[in-house]
Amino acid sequence: MTVISPLAVNSDRLNRSIANLAEIGKLPNSGVRRLAYSQEDLQARQLVQGWMIKAGMTVRIDAAGNIIGTYPGQQPAPALATGSHIDTVPSGGRYDGVLGVLAGIEAVRVLHENRIALTHPVEVIVFADEEGTMIGAKAMSGSVVKDPEYYSRRDRASIQTCLQLIGGNWDKIATAKRTRSDIAAYVELHVEQGGVLESLGREIGVVEGIVSQHRYKITITGCPNHAGTTPMHQRQDALVAGAQVILAVNDLAKNTPGQQVATVGALNVFPNAANIVPGRVEMTVDIRDLSQTHVEGIAEELEERLKAIASATQTEIAIAPFLQTIPTLATPQIQQAIVQACLSLKLTHCTMPSRASHDAQEIGHFTDMGMIFVPSKAGISHAENEYTSPEQCTQGANVLLQTLLHLDQIYTARSRFPS
Structure with a gap:
């Protein structure tokens, strides 16, 4: 009509x-x-x-x-x-x-x-x-x-x-x-x-x-150390691992078929000093799509990538949800x-x-x-x-x-x- x-x-x-x-x-x-x-x-x-x-x-x-x-x-x-x-x-x-x-x-x-x-x-x-x-x-x-x-x-x-x-x-x-x-x-x-x-x-x-919204807090634990005396191959740099996580989130959003968006919106670095290798990083990830199944699939793939990043950077990476809407x-x-x-x-x-x-x-x-x-x-x-x-x-x-x-x-x- x-x-x-x-x-x-x-x-x-x-x-x-x-x-x-x-x-x-x-x-x-x-x-x-x-x-x-x-x-x-x-x-x-x-x-x-x-x-x-x-x-x-x-x-x-x-x-x-x-x-x-x-x-x-x-x-x-x-x-x-x-x-x-x-x-x-x-x-x-x-x-x-x-x-x-x-x-x-x-x-x-x-x-x-x-x-x-x-x-x-x-x-x-x-x-x-x-x-x-x-x-x-x-x-x-x-x-x-x-x-x-x-x-x-x-x-x-x-x-x-x-x-x-x-x-x-x-x-x-x-x-x-x-x-x-x-x-x-x-x-x-x-x-x-x-x-x-x-x-x-x-x-x-x-x-x-x-859309469905899933938000996660990611905590990366490395080892803080002297920025001048710690050789590069001996570092457990949480911020280097964090940079790779950010790129992984961006890659999943851009290159997975669909209309999803994903964002790392908050980032905290500890101890956040110019002369110290970062020992811990906290960040948030926001994933959105109209398909609940799709959002869950992106999150599952992200967890697999976090495991690989942790292994490659000798860090520990934990992910925990703090908001999930259908x-x-x-x-x-x-x-x-x-x-x-x-x-x-x-x-x-x-x-x-x-x-x-x-x-x-x-x-x-x-x-x-x-x-x-x-x-x-x-x-x-x-x-x-x-x-x-x-x-x-x-x-x-x-x-x-x-x-x-x-x-x-x-x-x-x-x-x-x-x-």
Whole structure:
């Protein structure tokens, strides 16, 4: 079914909302610092809630601090949901997360102004602390760690205090869990945070799924010794072994068939002195791909290479996982609805994985999920010069609106004629 609707978002209003929100937490370099639970976050949350109410939504805050704006439908539940987050990294931009929230509000504004009620309610969700612990999305999926110390802030503020600040309640966190009977489908619009769409000259990315992430800590133990008096053939240089590990990770990512990426992102050298042969090296490895089997295969091959490197350099190398997430695949029917929206709006598109984590990853654990990407200039994100043009923001918002309209038809038909 092709999506054909005269409805369209108000581009000026959408982009004005983005600019207005960017004033909260604005940095001298035009970046944005709006950390979760900060005064800036609280101010932004109040502004967004006001916009939701003016758009005809009722607003509530669940125990995890998620803001949930609901625009009523012809039936009480389940809802079609959209949204993202409005908290930022310490020096972020104005589009990451924000676009998904404000485009969702703008879509509801259009429905409200035209006095249109879909069969399903529409929820716009602002997830709490996406850039930190993702506690908002995890609470909805029922995957919150029960130990409150896990969510302690760097400033030592307890999660109990943090949630209380934003209207949540740690003691009732389990009540934030949602199910398929609450949310029929979730669609998140987001800036790509990479350069694929720009390099391909495509306007919209149809996300196939959010990749699996495996992170490991590698510890290399050699023997510290005098840099001047230790002959080269007698050295057990942990950093030389570390250099070979880095090259091995890069080789596996580049030369194994597939679309995987792998990164050595942190490196510590001990004792880190100019006149001492390094005795210990610690590093992290991050491996990502949409295929869980593929990620596991890369990790297994890396372990074999570590054994060879240890033998050749007379060092000991240990590898230990510290983060493992499974991929969350987008629902094919939602992907197709996004494609149909692109076709009806005459926007170019391509399918692609999301290599960054998003709230949608957690929501996809309990209900149907899809994501829409729009380009990020030069692939830059989590930085003050993050940029997506007003036209691109509007295109993404219109695809979101048309996708919601199409999904309302699909899920209404499904409820009437269950498979």
